[in-house]
Amino acid sequence: MNDTMEILTINNLSIDYGGQKSVVKNVNMSVNPQEIIGIVGESGSGKSTLIRAVLGLLPIGGRVSDGEIIFKGRNLLDYSKQEWRELRGNRIAMIFQNSGAALNPTRKIGSQFIESIQCHFESSKAEAYAKAIDMLGKMRLPDAAGIMNSYTFQLSGGMKQRVAIAMAMTMEPELLLADEPTSALDVTIQAQVVRQMMDLRKQFKTSIIIVTHNMGVASYMSDKIGVMRQGEFVEWGTRTQVINHPQHEYTLKLLSAIPELGGRRLV
Ligand SMILES: Nc1ncnc2c1ncn2[C@@H]1O[C@H](COP(=O)(O)OP(=O)(O)OP(=O)(O)O)[C@@H](O)[C@H]1O
Ligand SMILES: [Mg+2]
Structure with missing residues (x-):
């Protein structure tokens, strides 16, 4: 297995909570080794649902209705309970808000x-x-x-x-999933923790997916950014693409409302 291989690939993933409506719809994304991916989007857009699915920890009622989650060449949806347990905390870790x-x-x-x-x-x-x-x-x-x-x-x-x-x-872990890890912290500590996570990526070659409301945090940390709205990725690209050439009106809206991080604007 070579080092340039994607660590995680999500293909056409859809998730629902039992109803007709998918709360994650046809999501495609990939994560390379040592890459930091930022996922932003409004409340209820499906960010937590998406990353919890990667860890096999959907809340009760949650169900993947379609798609694949390929971790290092194997579809996690084919894992046994035992294999999930071994994966969690070991190869994939999660930090909650x-x-x-x-x-x-x-x-x-x-x-x-x-x-x-x-x-x-x-x-x-x-x-x-x-x-x-x-x-x-x-x-x-x-x-x-x-x-x-x-x-x-x-x-x-x-x-x-x-x-x-x-x-x-x-x-x-090879992959760290972080769901709003810093939003409960005050802004100066937030900036410090963000920098520490980036240091740790360098040191342990960990790939990180960070979910945040804060476009400033996402743009500061991430190599790639995905913008979710109503269960879909309306934007996906490198940080430069997304910040400098956003394709979607909603991304523009998020960019125009970037809060300060640690007393200064980051973009
Ligand atoms: N346990 C659950 N049972 C039923 N519906 C749920 C459950 N958890 C989330 N949902 C619904 O799924 C959708 C996506 O929720 P999710 O928590 O993934 O959004 P989010 O982007 O993480 O929001 P936030 O920014 O507020 O954390 C929402 O419409 C929500 O109401
Ligand atoms: Mg959430």
């Missing part, structure tokens, strides 16, 4: 983090601890040792979210 809230409040961060590392890598407790500290440092969380020794209630929302992002990245 409020992943920080999913941390266990009754256990210290350190014990959760070490356990999750030991589930994925053959390692001693000391090795896992060192790995966790290293990744917390990369998230520029001050006092990583102090964080490992904390309970979630002792950390701010932004810190918990960065811990969750660190935990996902520590798995060194």
